[in-house]
Amino acid sequence: MTDHNSELQITETVMKRVREKFAEDGSGHGIDHIMRVYRVAVRIAKEENCDTFIVALIALLHDVGDHKLSANGTVNHREEIVELIEGTGLSNEQANQIIDVVEKISFKGNGVADMPLSPEGRCVRDADRLDAIGSIGIARAFAYGALKGRPMFDPEAGPSTSNSFGEYQNNKSHTINHFYEKLLLLKDRMETSAGKRLAEGRHATLELFLAEFLLEWDAKR
Ligand code: ADP
Ligand code: NI
16 A cells, blocks of 8 residues: 555656646647646545545546547557556556546547446546536637647538547547537536536536627627
């Protein structure tokens, strides 16, 4: 068992390494996103009586090896995480607990069920999804869309859905579509009480934004 001091030390070492790895990012997946997920996830974990140490590490590592950040679209969460936690003193069991969640945490499409996670994983998934909605979520969606060269909106291209992760990944639609294929669905996919509570206001922000956006788009405002 790791004691409290070494837990703090491990968290700090991993945080420092993650800061270096995610220093430069224009996709909305930078260190600011990771630190928000870390803070909100730990807050949720306390309310849920979960292991805050494991939650903190999953949050810090949750985007390591993600397909959205990889140059060639391939992912290897395990390899990149093992490299990042090397020499920190985490046990194999703890490492596996973390990697198992990171491999399953992502949204895979509106027609695809979320993969079941441990209680600690659920705290991080909710925190990650809270950062995808509300004002920050809107900003992140447009930052990501711009990076991928996508139009903000195309009224001719109606809302699209995806029934597999492959379809979801290959969807090159406009950014407003991302609200319909993912962001507006997140409130009802929250799995913790705190997540459900926090999602309400942020979801309302999405709806308000969309209503205004569509009016302004048609120059009706
Ligand atoms: P997840 O693992 O569930 O995909 P992440 O935090 O890794 O969560 O990244 C999700 C965020 O990436 C979205 O909330 C959004 O900001 C951005 N994103 C992903 N796909 C798109 C897209 N097609 N259009 C706009 N933003 C996107
Ligand atoms: Ni994330």
